[in-house]
Every structure is written in C-alpha cells, then in structure tokens.
Amino acid sequence: MPKNEPTTWPALPEPARRRFLSGLASLPLAAAAAQTSTPAQAASVKTSARIVIAGGGAAGLTAASRLASALQGATITVVDSRKEHYYQPGFTLVAAGIKPQDYVTSATSSYIPKGVEWVNERVAEIDPVGNKVVTESGKAVPYDFLIVATGLELHYAGIEGMDTARIGKNGLGSIYHSPQAASATWQALSQFADTGGVGLFGRPAGEMKCAGAPLKYTFISDDHLRRRGNRGKAELIYMAQSKSLFGVPIVAEKVRMLFQDRGVRVNHEHVLQSIDLDKRLATYKTPTGTAEQAYDFINVVPPMRAPEAVRNSPLPWTEGPFAADGWMEVDRDTLRHKRYPNVFGVGDIAGVPKGKTAASVKWQVPVAIDHLIGDITGKASTEVYNGYTSCPLITRLGQAMLIEFDYKDNLIMSFPGVIAPLEELWISWVMKTMALKPTYISMLRGRA
C-alpha cells in the first residue's frame, strides 16, 4: 500500500450519490453536461503521493487531467513514448472518406496538464511488487499508486501473410492500424466502390476495441457502392467470429435484419487466419477446418491483446477468458487490480467484459480516480462502473443507431421516447460527426 501519505488533509466532499445516468453518456453534449466533478470543485486534497500513469492515450490523459485538478502536492507522472495523439473514434470516418486524415491527429503535449510530468519513453516493465515502472531506457519510476492505461496491441503478426506496409494496395484495407492506414483504406474502398467484386469484412476472436467498427464499415461500404450505382456488381460478406454478430443479443438481431435488408451475406464462426495479399485470398478458421475466400477488397481487423509490458508483468488475469491475451485482472466495478490494490487499470487494457471504447474511458476513469483519492483520504469511495459503453453504429452515410449498453447487455436509452436505440437516425449521425470529438477532447482535459 502507498507510503508517504500525509496524515491530515481537508476531507473530500462526500461524493454526490450519483446514479449512473448512463443514458446521457453517449450523447456527447448531454453526457458532458451530466458530469458533476469539474476541476474547480475538486482541487482540495493535499498529498505527497507519487502517482504514475502508464500510457498517455485517451484513458491516461483523462486520468492525468482529473488527478491534476483533484490533488495538490502529488507527483503525477505520465509515461508514454508517443508524441502524436490519435482520436481513434474518428478513424472510421477517415476510412469512409468523410473526414481528412489530420482530423484524428493532435499532439499529446497539448493535453498534458500543468504540473504533470511526462516521461517521453515507452513503458518497458511494470513491477507491482516493487511499486515501480521501468522505461525503455532503464529508468525506474517509483510509485505509490499506479494507473495502467497502456491501451492494447494490434497483433497483425497473428494473421499469417499480413503486411501493414501494403494497406491501401491491391484491395487491402485496415482501419485500426493508424490514421495513414485509415486514409489508405479509404482509397482502397473507393476503388472497390467503382469496380465492385467481393468485399470481405469481419472481426477477430477475443476482445477488441470498438466491436461495432467492423459492422459500421460494412454498412459504409454498402452505401458507397449504392451511391455509385455499383451495388449490383458487388458481393459483401461479413465473417463473424462467433455465432452472433454482436455481443449484445438485441443489437445482434437488429444488425442481422439490417444485413439482410442490405444484402450482406454472413458467415458465422469464421476467423481470419492467413491472407495472401498477392492472390487476394483470405483463409478463415472455422469449426470444420479452414475456408478460403477470394476478395477484391478486405478490411482486416487484427487480433488484439495486451501490450508486452503488461503481458510480461504479474498484472494479467491468470485464468478465465481474459488470461490468454494478457488483459489486466481488475475488479469490474472499481477498476482496481484484484491482487495489487494500489494499481488500477482503465481503458482498453482493463480485463472487463465489454467496452474498449472512448465512452468506456469516460465512465471508467472517474470511478477509478475516486477510489484512488478515497485511498488517500481514507474515505472509501462507493463509486461503481456498471460497464456502460456506447457505439454510434453507422448504418449508412448520414445515419447511425445510438447503441448504449452495460455489463448485463441491457440497452440504455439516453432519451427514451425521443431517440430509440435501434432506430437509424440522422441525429445520431450528427452527434458522431459533430459533437463526439469536442466531447472527447474535453474529456482529455478533464472537463467532461
């Protein structure tokens, strides 16, 4: 447990008993408004605690901003080597030809709060027994509290024959890789929309970030083909990794109906195993062996797993569904590590069901921070993360379904009776294209 705790400090105001008004959360503006803890309210806890945040992406920066405004005297250190920050929810829009490549990139430095130190190096090792993080250059950064927000690793090497340098060429698309790849994927898709042929979509087995994105891109491809009058020349196939199209049954059923409506063929229990980029041939693992499928365009979604520094640490689950890929063993309600109580895991790295999205970050981080501050003040937090996440699932250019759900697969409605979750609406598209990014940036700054 942490050392160096001062013995006296002003007590935190009793956290308002906040029911998760999760409904409002994915409506970015409303979600922003639903947030109570503004920096001005919170800056009251004095401490000399050393807090290290491993990872400076969405979750790490949000945590840094919230800690910086809530604590006085703490040493807060962010460790991350990447200078560019990616607004990942925008990758799909770049790959859809809706937004330019630079829409999703900005500088990490512009979000590092005042008073927070940024060690511009990769996290090489996490030692929760010795309470330290070791960087690539061998520098040890000791901590009293650790927030792990390393994000995840796109494991392209898990697909035999895949070469990320060839994204955008010969019908190969892969949105997740980078802003450049998202843009190159748009070039490949645009070409496919002109010529038609076989388009392959799908997702990996195991946990992944934004499980709605592969579905969105299928719908977007369908719409581009229709707009160019070439839908009749194309066959779109969605290779689902399981017997379902989405983790939430009621959403899966809706997507099934929409795919039927748009003429998208579905093959269940097909996981991309290898790819021949020259012959444009994809090989899938199925329950009965392997299946080959030739393509003219493919959107490759790589398997995802915890980064090496976490996988090689004692932090991952040792059993259960999250063990194999190294996801962190955290309590799903508090995001606190189950074996190392001064360690929290937020964002993609957290081994919890559902939610590797920015919306999850928005709701996870305040809970984890509240528990961390509770440890400092000695007043235990009662905040709970209910698994809330959201996905504006684009179903055609100009329309999306605002899907929000929790750990229990309950659909959550922001505005019951106004915005139906399974309805294709323009208003949801407007939120995705206009309001989501400003809300996200506000979140990074700790203001939403």
Next chain:
Amino acid sequence: MKELDPWVFLSVFQEMLGFWLWIMLAAAVVGVVAFVALLVRERGLVSRRLVWSEVLGIFGGAVALVIMAKVSSSGFTDAGGPADWFLIALVYGVGLVATVVLAYTVLGWMSPRRSAR
C-alpha cells in the same frame, strides 16, 4: 439525476467552434441588444419592416439547414425518424428567428428614425 454543469457545455462548444464560439456569442449579444434598443427607440415593432424580415427569415432557415448539412457531412435524405424531424425543425427555427431579428435590426438602424405608432 446528475447536476447539469454549464461550464462543461461551454468547454465542449469551445472545442467544437474554437474562436468562432466567442465571435458567435458576441454577435448574438450585440444583435439582441441592438434589437431591444431599436424597439425602445421606436417604441414598438414596425409591421412593414417585420414582414420583410420574416420573408428573409424563411430563407435564413433554409440557409441554416444547408450549413448544418455541410458541417455534419449529411445529405438531404438522411432524416430517419421523429427525432430527426425535430432537429430539422429546430435548426430551421433557429435560422429563421436569428435572420428575422438580424434583418429587422439592421434595416431598422439603417432606415431614418421613425416611430411604430
């Protein structure tokens, strides 16, 4: 319910509009003040000018919809349900009212001093 925090709204709009947020807010404040001052000066509304402003307002609403479609990368066939029609009506309404107030105020201050009565 969580409390609504106007500062959060402000933060989001600032990220969305940048410097334009302040220009738009300033324009709105100046416009409303000038409109009220005009009403005071003329001791009421001038019907003829109001009608012309309303005619311009019809176009102003349409322009607001065009701008909205442009900034949200949308087309004109994207409305899918009642919430969309509500948003369209809202955008049109805001464009209409803003144009009427603006046109009435500008025309009023440009025209020779007159009284509504």
